[in-house]
Structure formats: C-alpha cells, structure tokens
Amino acid sequence: MKIGELALRTSLAPSRIRFYERIGLLKVVKRQANGYRSYPEDAVLVLQLITTAQKAGFRLDELRALLPDELAAWKHGDLIGTLRRKVQDIEVLQVQLAENKAHLLALLAQIEAKPADMDCAANARRVLSEMQLSADRGSRRTPV
Template identity: 55%
Template sequence: MKIGELARRTGLSASRIRFYEASGLIEARRLGNGYRDYPEDAVQRLEVITCGQQAGFSLEEMRALTLEPTGGANRHERLLASLKGKVVEIEAMQARLAQSRTHLLALIAGIEGKPVDISCEENAQRLLARLRENDEPHSQAT
C-alpha cells in the first residue's frame, strides 16, 4: 500500500510514517517509480508503536519489542517485563510529582501567608529554610 493509504488507515501523517521508516521501525519496498510500498502488517506495527509511545515507551524500547522475531515464550516474557517495568517507572514519576506538588503548595501557602512584619526576601529565606528542614534525611532524628 502507498503511504497515503497507510496514513489514512493509521491516522498518522506521512512525515511521521517516513520518520518511523528512517528509524528502522517499519520497512517499505521501493517501486520502480520511487513510491514506497508498505506491507499490510505495517498498519498493525504502526498501531503498536503509537500505543507504546502513548504508554511512555521510547522509540528504542519499541524497536526492541517490535523487531524481535515473532513468537516464543521469550518474547512473551520480555514484553511482560517491559510493561511491568514501565508501570514501576510511572509510579516513581507519580511519587516525584506528588512530592513536587506538596512543595509547591507549601510555597504558595507560605507566600500567601507572609507575616506583615517581614519583607518578601526574608519570607523567601524563611520558606526555603523550612523546605530544607523537611528534605533532610530523617536518619538524623534517631
């Protein structure tokens, strides 16, 4: 199938499809007139790549998952391990984001609740000192 048909069927732009081809994720054979001719399985491969990227997989990770020889228990196990690993990465990112959110909300509250008798600079120093205290390892307290 030509690139226009592949783009229509996958919802991807022709330039994105050419990018995936240049990256080695899909292949096309060249016709005598120079047009690209994509195999039927390119639709499914592109859908898998798009879905994987939306789930947070890099192109390199997608290459490892999609270019392996088909079939076999090893591929199944690698796919499961990759998916589980991505969940762990997402959970770690969520924890970092939650901590950042907590810090930002504390800063906002500290700025909004600035005592009237101190300057903005003194308040900033006070808030930063408070954040440093909260970030210190708790092992010193034992």
C-alpha cells in the same frame, strides 16, 4: 498501500512514517518499480502500536528492541516482561511526582502565609529559612 493512504489511516504525517522507517521501527516497507513505498496492512497495526507505546512512555530505542521484524514472531514472554517493567517504571514515577507535588504545595502554603505587614523580600527570606530548617531536620533523621 501508498504512504498517503497509510498517513490518513494512522493520522501520522508521511514524514513521521518515513522517520520510523529510517530508524528501523517500520520494517515492512517494499519498494515498487517506480521507487514508491508500498506498505502492507500490517503497517497500520505497527504504527498504531508505536503511537500507543510512545503515549505509554516507551522511548523509540525501547520500541526498536521490542518490535519484531514480523508481528507473528513476537515473543509473548518477552513482551509481557517488558510491559510489566514499564508499569513498574510508571509506578515509581507516580510516587516521585506525588512527592514533588506535596513539596510544591507545602512551598505554596508557606509563601501564601505571608504576614500582612511583611514585604516580599522578607517573606522570601522567611520561606527560605523554613525550607532550610526543614531540610536540616530531614538530614538528621537516622535511617531505620
């Protein structure tokens, strides 16, 4: 199939498909006598895998190392290991995001607790002072 049909079937721009080919992610491309690219059916699957993997957090360099030249040559154990590591990475990120969210919500609560008779500059000093006290208390804790 030509690049236009592949683009329609994968909802990717032809320039994106050529980019994936240029960086070595899409390796199943053949050239016709007239110079046009010709893609086999497997190209649809490969591009769908790339798109799905990117949505799951894989970087292009990770995908380049993961994708075999031929889909049938995929090493099951390597694939499972890579996917498990990515799940662990996402779980670590989720913990970090939850902590960041908690910090932001606490900061928001402090800012919103501005006394009615206090101007914004004084409230900012109050909030920063409370943040510093909280940080000092946290740094004095002894590790268990």
